[in-house]
Amino acid sequence: MSSFPRLARTGHTSHCKICLSGLPFSQVEVDASRIAVIFYCLGAMDLLGTLSAKTSETDRQKWRDWFWEQQTSGKYGTGFKPSTYMTPQGGNDEYSDYDIPHLVMTYTALLSLAILRDDFSKLDRPGILRFMRACQREDGSFSALPDGGEADLRSVYCAFALSNMLDDWSGVDVDRAVSYIQRCSSYEGGYGQTPYHEALGGTTYCAVAALYLAPSTAHSSPETRMTPAERARTIRWLTQNQTSSGGFRGRTGKLADACYCFWCGATLTILGVGNLVDSTALAMFMAQCQYKFGGIAKAPSERPDPYHTYLSLASLALHPSREGDSSWDLSPLNVFWNITEETARWIKDHIPGYKA
Amino acid sequence: MSAAFDDSSDEQQLYAADPEWADVVPLQQYEGVDPIAPIFYSEEYKDATDYFRGIVKTGEMSPKVLKLTEHIIRMNPAHYSAWQYRYKTLIALNSPLKAELELMDNFAIQFLKTYQVWHHRRLLLGALRSVDVAVRELAFVTRTLRTDTKNYHTWSYRQWILAHFNDEARLWPGELPWVEELLEEDVRNNSAWHHRFFVVWQSGVRRDEVDREEVLRRELAFTKEKISLAPNNQSAWNYLRGVLDHTHTPYASLTSFVQPYTVGAPSDPEDSIVDLENPRPSAGAELPSLPALEFLADIYEAEGGDGISKAVRIWKSLADEHDTIRKKYWEYRIKDALHGAQ
Ligand SMILES: [Zn+2]
Numbered sequence: 001m002s003s004f005p006r007l008a009r010t011g012h013t014s015h016c017k018i019c020l021s022g023l024p025f026s027q028v029e030v031d032a033s034r035i036a037v038i039f040y041c042l043g044a045m046d047l048l049g050t051l052s053a054k055t056s057e058t059d060r061q062k063w064r065d066w067f068w069e070q071q072t073s074g075k076y077g078t079g080f081k082p083s084t085y086m087t088p089q090g091g092n093d094e095y096s097d098y099d100i101p102h103l104v105m106t107y108t109a110l111l112s113l114a115i116l117r118d119d120f121s122k123l124d125r126p127g128i129l130r131f132m133r134a135c136q137r138e139d140g141s142f143s144a145l146p147d148g149g150e151a152d153l154r155s156v157y158c159a160f161a162l163s164n165m166l167d168d169w170s171g172v173d174v175d176r177a178v179s180y181i182q183r184c185s186s187y188e189g190g191y192g193q194t195p196y197h198e199a200l201g202g203t204t205y206c207a208v209a210a211l212y213l214a215p216s217t218a219h220s221s222p223e224t225r226m227t228p229a230e231r232a233r234t235i236r237w238l239t240q241n242q243t244s245s246g247g248f249r250g251r252t253g254k255l256a257d258a259c260y261c262f263w264c265g266a267t268l269t270i271l272g273v274g275n276l277v278d279s280t281a282l283a284m285f286m287a288q289c290q291y292k293f294g295g296i297a298k299a300p301s302e303r304p305d306p307y308h309t310y311l312s313l314a315s316l317a318l319h320p321s322r323e324g325d326s327s328w329d330l331s332p333l334n335v336f337w338n339i340t341e342e343t344a345r346w347i348k349d350h351i352p353g354y355k356a
Numbered sequence: 357m358s359a360a361f362d363d364s365s366d367e368q369q370l371y372a373a374d375p376e377w378a379d380v381v382p383l384q385q386y387e388g389v390d391p392i393a394p395i396f397y398s399e400e401y402k403d404a405t406d407y408f409r410g411i412v413k414t415g416e417m418s419p420k421v422l423k424l425t426e427h428i429i430r431m432n433p434a435h436y437s438a439w440q441y442r443y444k445t446l447i448a449l450n451s452p453l454k455a456e457l458e459l460m461d462n463f464a465i466q467f468l469k470t471y472q473v474w475h476h477r478r479l480l481l482g483a484l485r486s487v488d489v490a491v492r493e494l495a496f497v498t499r500t501l502r503t504d505t506k507n508y509h510t511w512s513y514r515q516w517i518l519a520h521f522n523d524e525a526r527l528w529p530g531e532l533p534w535v536e537e538l539l540e541e542d543v544r545n546n547s548a549w550h551h552r553f554f555v556v557w558q559s560g561v562r563r564d565e566v567d568r569e570e571v572l573r574r575e576l577a578f579t580k581e582k583i584s585l586a587p588n589n590q591s592a593w594n595y596l597r598g599v600l601d602h603t604h605t606p607y608a609s610l611t612s613f614v615q616p617y618t619v620g621a622p623s624d625p626e627d628s629i630v631d632l633e634n635p636r637p638s639a640g641a642e643l644p645s646l647p648a649l650e651f652l653a654d655i656y657e658a659e660g661g662d663g664i665s666k667a668v669r670i671w672k673s674l675a676d677e678h679d680t681i682r683k684k685y686w687e688y689r690i691k692d693a694l695h696g697a698q
Contacts, residue, residue: 187598
């Protein structure tokens, strides 16, 4: 199959490197979630195996230092803020109400630091557990910020992934969160962002990953949190989302979008049926989403961004096609944390408190 | 007071040069270590956010803070700290929240995909506690959905309003007719189908819908009719399955409806007796309908015994001919059914 396209590894690495060096003002919205964007860039290079060759140790040290500057402590506990966009010159001893840590940023900060092979000696573990407690709400959900803001399945997933990385579940009420997740289940088989909302690929990943991540409690275990009928319905909906383009859509009736190749495909993997993805059709779709100057876009002939670049590569790592040549070789992915297996091992060896 | 900053106006004067702001000490952004992925701020943005950090430091809540936060939000609608501070200032100043809501109409259209825009509205509605305002908001959402019929935030907001105010007399009654209008325009609008499910099945029982048997009959009739118009419309089939699952109605009760959709060509019109309960595929429909084949296979599988081999035959045709992208899924279903039958 000599006609099978190639994965433009060099182009994707340089797309990420360019973003790490700076973003134009037109991207100013990213400031409020900058750690996540940095994670996508580092994560993509980690999957491609280009991080150590294409960045210097001096850079990586500077980046680690920058990340630790985003760890911040105060009345709600400790976590990471998205960037210094609200931090005044001179810094804060304690964060103000408008410069507080963010749950999703805390999750992506730990992943990024692990990619950079930090030893986590600066991690305030008890502070993070306290922060998670401050984020959980009465209905079991988590808000991204302790004093309000968006509360949905994404934050629930991040709290669960963090607890799992820390190997300490004392920061969350698992049973309450599990019943919240179950309330987000839609008749179609996917999960909405919050209860009663339309089934969506990204939040379905968050829901299912969280259900499987949490340890057994007196009320539920990973095996019983979905009934066989629910599991079958979810698998049906997920596979239905692979469209004739080869890519996955995030909702019934929508067009395929590269990021949903990860969210839907990864959920199938968690459910033990990742092999149901047509991986060759998927690779063909991704090949078309590649931008001519590097990076991967959400759909053919769109502009690339780190988010779609990372998630596309992550999905290709989970569902490699046998047709692809060595340009498609990527590091194996840990589907629960959304990070390479090697970095996941680093996390297991360095993040849990009892190992510190 | 909520005098809108017109973002199309000429050169924005810098706060640093504005006498009204002379009493505020601007605070530059901290950049200790070399930042990763720094954003190359414009002068205007840098100036505004310097003054915002200054305001946050002193805790000032005044009308000019409303102007400043509006200005920042227009440049960066994802700036959640500016949103938070703006809301607290509105409350502290006892500002007319309805005027704020009107200002937000313009924001929502411009920044339809930004979560904060919708979150702010929820806070305002929560503080206003007025069904009149909720009615106005439903009308606003209706208008907004005309430009983007599937916007997730907009739909979520509508569902939140309905659940939060839960007003039987003034909010709920319009929902079903409105969903029907939307499906009339686009029968494939999955968000509208989802909303129908929410309204009919998940949000409690409406006053005139106490007879659930009757509601089930109505929903089945409605869905069948929509399927007859577009037999491959997955959204309608998913709704149908959702209704049957929710009410524990066996799929087999729809066998005679489904069958005509599973054959290659529309059956001879001469032998088709008009059956109002089971509308036939519309003329020119693309047949067989894949969702109908899948549905029939599910009926056969549930039958067990000989049904299994009939289901397997259908799944094989899906895997090899009609739906090859899901070949592995159909083969998985075959394996699963045969394994279960042993
Ligand atoms: Zn996407």
